[in-house]
Amino acid sequence: MTKTLDVEGMTCKHCVMHVTQALKELAGVTIVQVDLATKKAVVEGTNLDDSAMKAAVADAGYEVVAIH
Numbered sequence: 001m002t003k004t005l006d007v008e009g010m011t012c013k014h015c016v017m018h019v020t021q022a023l024k025e026l027a028g029v030t031i032v033q034v035d036l037a038t039k040k041a042v043v044e045g046t047n048l049d050d051s052a053m054k055a056a057v058a059d060a061g062y063e064v065v066a067i068h
């Protein structure tokens with residue numbers, strides 16, 4: 001499955017790295033593609049948990065405002 005997260009608070013490549021790393025550490029996640037310009041994180045994997053992804057991004061210092 002693939003989910004797209006709208007992420008607020010990213011301002012540079014380092015933010016992208018932090019968000020990418022936070023999401024990659026979650027169970028079931030296989031691919032994470034974060035785009036700074038569109039503020040979107042595309043996550044591929046199995047059994048992706050919305051609240052776990054939100055929490056991981058929040059722990060990294062950013063905010064998930066929507067999940068599609």
Ligand SMILES: [Cu+2]
Pocket residue numbers: 010011012013014015016
């Ligand atoms: Cu940054």
